[in-house]
Amino acid sequence: MIRDVLPDDVVAVTFDELDLDDAAALAALYPVEAEQISGAVESRRVEFAAARACAREAMARLGLPAGPITRGGRGMPVWPAGVVGTLTHTAGLRAAALAPVDRVRSLGLDVEPHGPLSGGVLEAVSLPEEAAWVRAARGAERAVHWDRLLFTAKEATYKAWFPLTRRWLGFADAHITLTPTVVDGGSASGVLRSRILIDPHAVDGGPDLVEFRGRWAVRDGYVASAVVLRPAGGR
Numbered sequence: 056m057i058r059d060v061l062p063d064d065v066v067a068v069t070f071d072e073l074d075l076d077d078a079a080a081l082a083a084l085y086p087v088e089a090e091q092i093s094g095a096v097e098s099r100r101v102e103f104a105a106a107r108a109c110a111r112e113a114m115a116r117l118g119l120p121a122g123p124i125t126r127g128g129r130g131m132p133v134w135p136a137g138v139v140g141t142l143t144h145t146a147g148l149r150a151a152a153l154a155p156v157d158r159v160r161s162l163g164l165d166v167e168p169h170g171p172l173s174g175g176v177l178e179a180v181s182l183p184e185e186a187a188w189v190r191a192a193r194g195a196e197r198a199v200h201w202d203r204l205l206f207t208a209k210e211a212t213y214k215a216w217f218p219l220t221r222r223w224l225g226f227a228d229a230h231i232t233l234t235p236t237v238v239d240g241g242s243a244s245g246v247l248r249s250r251i252l253i254d255p256h257a258v259d260g261g262p263d264l265v266e267f268r269g270r271w272a273v274r275d276g277y278v279a280s281a282v283v284l285r286p287a288g289g290r
């Protein structure tokens with residue numbers, strides 16, 4: 056389902072595609088990576104390693120040499136020169152999406168189990184107009200957890216935003232518009248837009264980050280959102 060939310064020129068890899076188990080993924084960490092995660096509980100070290108195994112497979116498919124993917128400021132993954140990427144991990148699914156910098160300026164991918172947000176969370180993570188949209192969408196199709204979908208769209212936006220700005224983006228700092236194109240019971244897919252409501256200045260020398268666009272899907276027990284920002288003049 057990761058592929059469903061990404062364009063063809065983004066390489067996406069999920070851990071179940073790899074001939075690796077958790078122990079092998081952990082053993083394959085570079086010393087600098089292992090050191091960064093050494094204080095974490097095992098489940099956290101495993102997800103960290105599994106997502107990096109996916110990223111290294113994606114780098115190989117892009118013809119890039121393997122190398123460490125460290126944690127930079129505020130948890131941002133630090134990519135080797137020439138590539139941008141994004142990582143996500145949730146119960147039963149670990150994934151990486153990568154693309155060459157001449158094709159993609161920034162990427163954000165977020166996957167979560169397809170279930171409702173806990174009580175009060177929707178109000179905490181949404182603008183009033185977003186929450187109103189979620190309630191209307193729920194009235195039209197109850198089998199889709201639109202609140203969880205909005206949450207993944209927000210987190211995907213943050214993952215693409217932060218590496219270009221090195222600044223926090225709060226849940227009220229972007230207005231997400233979700234447009235369904237297919238709704239079929241508990242499965243659905245569509246497109247998304249994230250309109251940035253704060254200072255959109257980027258530190259990579261590129262244009263201001265006025266808006267991100269992407270796709271989302273609800274399928275097989277998961278909700279996934281991805282945003283893909285093209286370089287100025289790119290397609």
Ligand SMILES: CC(C)(COP(=O)(O)OP(=O)(O)OC[C@H]1O[C@@H](n2cnc3c(N)ncnc32)[C@H](O)[C@@H]1OP(=O)(O)O)[C@@H](O)C(=O)NCCC(=O)NCCS
Nearest residue numbers: 103129130131132142143144209210213214217224225229
């Ligand atoms: C960072 C955040 C988005 C991660 O999402 P999550 O659902 O908790 O976890 P996921 O498994 O999907 O993603 C984790 C990965 O995100 C990436 N990530 C973490 N911080 C990041 C940052 N500042 N910038 C970019 N990517 C980041 C990392 O690769 C991390 O995996 P790793 O630690 O193994 O390298 C989330 O914890 C968070 O802080 N959200 C608040 C900010 C936000 O969403 N604002 C909404 C703006 S509209």
